[in-house]
Amino acid sequence: MKKKVLSKYYYSVVAVLAALLCLCLWSFPVRAAEGFRFYTDNPGIHVTAGDSLSFDLHLEGGNAAGTDVALSVVSMPDGFSGFFKSGSYEVSKVHASGDGADTIATFQATVPSEATDGVYEIVLHAASDTGYEENLTIELTVSGLEAGESNFYVEYPDQEGVSGTSFSYSTTIANNTLNTQNYNFSSNAPSGWTVAFSSGGTQVSSLEIESGSSASVTITVTPPEKVDAGDYQIECAASSAREQLSTALNVKILGTYEMELSTVDGKLSFDAYAEKESTVTLKLTNSGNIALENISLTSSAPSGWEVSFDTSVIDSLEAGASKEVIAHVTPGKEALTGDYVTIVSASGNSQSATAQFRVTVKTQTGWGIFAVIIIILVAGGLYAVMKKYGRR
Template identity: 30%
Template sequence: MRYLSKGFAAAALAGLLMAPAPLAAQDNAEQPAVTTGFWLTTPYPELTIPPGETESVTLTLRNEKLPPQRASIEVAGVPEEWKWALKGGGNEVSAAMVSMDSTERLTLELTPPGDAELATHQIEVRARTGSGTVTLPLAVRISDDAPEAGGLELEPELPALRGTARSTFSYKVKVANDTPEEGLFNLAADVPPGFRTRFKKGYGSDEITGLPIGASATETVTVEVVPPRATAAGRYPVGFTVSGNGQTATAELSLEVTGEPAVQIVGPQERLSGEAQAGKETSFTFTLFNTGSAPAKDIELSATPPTGWNVDFEPKLVDQIAPNASDKVAVKITPSERAIAGDYMVAVRAAGGPVSEEVQFRTTVRTSTLWGIAGLGVIAAAVLVLGGAVMRYGRR
């Protein structure tokens, strides 16, 4: 019994000493691993090139948690009759400086001759730094039946819109860069003379002329077209073109302008003023111009004169005015008999359907000359009476 008790105690002591070890190991496993290093990668390490054509291979240098690295780039395995160039920032380069936790992108352009052998070539790209060399193997196959390289694709949401000459026609177009290389793409539009265009990114409000799009990425562009106010009713073509990185794509859009009347009121002799006499009717000839792109129909005329005044129209209702045509209306204004001399404003309106136009006509009132003669008579009579009284009572 004593032997068993000692053995049991020894086992229990050993278990207590060993128990913390798994816990410590578990704590260490929960700590995230820190990745450090320098890499050279490409999205497509195997590619096909038709003879005589140029293919661009995107190379990515990544520095993770290391001091700034200067990488000298070497390309091996390119056949002698091929043309190739290593570019960065649009210029030919042979080295790149990659800062800590940064990425630099280079482009390797490969151009086999037109009579290149239909075979697969092994090409190796090396990046030498002060701490070592990283390599990237490429398999380049020359084939006549190579699939066409991706390009630009434009997909309008609504390619045809309708509105009036006062409308802003807004198109949403998806621009897909189906190439392995990001780039800056220029935006342009082909519209009829006098039409204005502007471009915006997505649903933003800032106007742009170009748009950066990543490799195999898609962006949305808003194309706004504003026609002149005097645009005639009809359908008009709109061409939207995106170009960049040697690629060009065009989307054919269209807009339909529906007619809209626009009436302008012009006073006599192109003035909005005239003279009238208190208590008497005076006729003024007004002109209604339809400057819109559709007939103006059932135009009713009305006025708001001062209290006690009367305004009549001949005619009061204009049946129709064709686009770019005009019609004359007699506006008959009768000031109040009690109106004193001075300037008065008469509001003249033309309304019907979508048309609503108003002008202020200044009417200068002149009082009748009979009132002046009567006033002079009263004054003369008063003078005679006063003179007679002086002569009669002055003798006493």
């Protein structure tokens, strides 16, 4: 009787232990995923519609060492897209080295531009060829709010000068968004104007700026040579996939500087004699639409020549006006008969004009007559000698 009771008790204990074991197995199932840890550094981030994201994927645990790991997407919200990438290739299986927290791949995800605000989950799966596996859930909170408003700032937006002058503007682009942005540059400059963008001394058409960073951009604006005087506004834009930044540059054209230098009769040649002064009347014309100031006259002549002006500096010459100036040219005593070049230049307000003269140096008439008389006397003497002694 006693043995029967003990047997009954024994089976009861076994039954209870078996029940407890089943309960433990049901509550804490043994999963193959315990062989390694599959994770990313930022499993929950805030994004905006249209963002493109990249997540580094890591495997940690010795059970994955030296094995091939298959990667797949378990679930993806409607409209979202993504793929696994290693180096420059899209992949579906990678090799795990097992060296610490091994970065096995990246997951490239794109949020649709029409995504509404809310929380979305992407579930990824990693399975080793030795039977271990693990899921990774990435949580994306889509919001239309940015971290901050980016800006396109110009330090001195108002500049003035004459046509043909290049205007340089120092600007700064600040990317206050949560993502790196690639900004493309453009402008609405009038026809004939040129607008160039440069950064770090190199001309650029676009610039990549990291989140929270800024970059200096120099904008050079050059109007046409003879643009009309007046005020001009040029809109410059820096556009990325998500932003449209703009800034206005103001240019005030004061007018066009231009001058012409010639003679009253238009002739650019004259005769001269060695060591004898000759004069030529110059005509300086302001052919621009703004007054010329402090015009200086200079010359370039053969060595030993002297050139002077009755007025070497003209204080002011109004637009459309002309002024006559007499130039005094004296060839040097060593000047031989022939043609020479003398250049006269006028400069003022960063403008210049030149006139190139051909100066023909001639022998003075008095010496010519004297030379003819000498020749006649010599010829006569020779004739007399030959007549006297020729008959002998």
